[in-house]
Amino acid sequence: MRYPLFRLLVFVVIAAVPMYWLYEAWTFALGPDPGKTLVDRLGLGTLILLFITLAMTPLQKLTGWSGWVITRRQLGLWSFAFVVLHLSAYCVFVLGLDWAQLGVELRKRPYIIVGALGFLGLLALAVTSNRYSQRRLGRRWKKLHRAVYGILALGLLHMLWIVRADLKEWSLYALIGAALMLLRVPAVAKLLPRIRTKTANPVINPQ
Template sequence: MRYPWFRLAIFVASACFPAWWLYEAAMQLLGPDPGKILVDRLGLGGLVFLLIALAMTPLQRITGWAGWIVSRRQLGLWSFAYIALHLTAYLVFILGLDFAQLALELRKRPYIIVGALAFLGLLVLAVTSNRYSQRRLGARWKTLHKLTYAILALGLLHFLWIVRSDLAEWSIYAGVGLVLMLLRVPAVARRIKRARTRSPQVS
């Protein structure tokens, strides 16, 4: 396994946040509505991991260090794990596992449908992120994994729908997402590659 310490550090750091938040909730340190705080933190965490996973390819292109790419799959899986927990926290703390309320909830909070579509996309990517699926799907695997961009757009739309007029925080995430997309435009990616081949390599 390449870069084991880097991978381990990512694993430990990523696992620590939800564990710490659960501890805070158990110790009643999250204020009067801990369920809502957990839902929000996990949702934001999932979005952040998605952005970090998307940053790995441009970082590898810019620095030449292969460790970024090696971590991409783990980071994508963490995004899925955070969003799965986000959904679980929503079902338990906000819906109170009262599934009869779901139809009413979807009418009251249509942004949940957008979030659910993004979650389904993340599920597809998580299930097909292994080497076996990569081998079986061949060239189609890359096409399928372009779904990440649609997931990011849906996640940002879900977030925008929630914050509505308070755009300051949302704009930061949307701005980072936009820059990451721009760095993938072939002409930009080629420029980065050319610039790097002119400068000393990092192994």
């Protein structure tokens, strides 16, 4: 296994985040509506982890260090773990496990349908993230995993629907998402290794 310490560091740092939130909940430090705070934080955590996952390939191209891509799978799975917790927190704290309420909720908060589509997308990517699926699906695996950009768009739409009145924060997230999508465009992606060689060999490649 390559870069075991870096992988472990990523694991410990990310795992510490929900642990700390749990500690805050335990010490009544999550404000007047701790359940809702947890739902929001976990939703935002899912989105941020998706961003970090998608930043790994451009970072590798830019720096030439393969450790970035090696943690990509772990980061994607963390994003899925956060969305599972987000959905579970919603079911417990917002829905109160009252399934009869679900119909009313869907009419009151249609953005949940968009979130649910994102959840199903992340579920499909998580269950096929192993080597066996990679081998079985062959070329289709890459196509399937490109759906992560659609999931990102669904996550942003879901958030936009929620924060309609306050677009400032959302715009920042949308900008990051758009930049990550732009870095996927082959013409742009090709520039990244060139930037690396230019900065590494400024004499050979002046300008």
